[in-house]
Amino acid sequence: MISFIWAQTDSGVIGLKNKLPWRIKSELQNFKKITLNHKIIMGRKTWDGLKTVLPNRENIVVTRNVNYDVPESVKLINNISDIIKNFTASKEEIFVIGGANLFSSLKNVVNKLYVSYIKQEFPGDVYMIDIDFNKFSLIKEEEFPQFSFKIYKKK
């Protein structure tokens, strides 16, 4: 099962200069809680911005560059059909953690959405892709002082 997890402002901002536009500790803690011990898949630009392996998760980076250099513990995927083939029908939940470009490549196969709606607006240069929420049902919501966290499942 393929899940997306991201944080956005009301206007859809998710990134600025290859980084998160905000520093919200509780949001990062929530992200960690949800993704811990799972596979996390990210686009090459998101990896470039992170520049560090997220611990206790299998870090997978997607790039078309077959020679792209990553630390030994990080797995590279050059063809997203490998992700689709291996995980759409599997019971294992894997988390696509962004960014917009990778979300766009996988939006037709996503099953679950984990969204943090940040309560403040921030400037940004990368926006979340359009997702048809009519195809999803809200299954959980949790209020935090700086964001609302919602989980949706494909109908």
Ligand SMILES: NC(=O)c1ccc[n+]([C@@H]2O[C@H](COP(=O)([O-])OP(=O)(O)OC[C@H]3O[C@@H](n4cnc5c(N)ncnc54)[C@H](OP(=O)(O)O)[C@@H]3O)[C@@H](O)[C@H]2O)c1
């Ligand atoms: N707020 C959030 O929750 C959140 C989450 C994640 C990221 N972000 C932010 O989003 C921004 C980055 O997003 P982005 O959309 O610019 O880039 P991205 O999705 O992180 O990375 C794009 C790159 O991923 C690779 N890629 C994507 N689709 C592919 C496919 N179908 N096959 C093979 N490779 C593929 C390509 O790498 P190559 O060019 O190497 O081939 C592509 O250039 C940053 O600012 C980051 O901080 C925010």
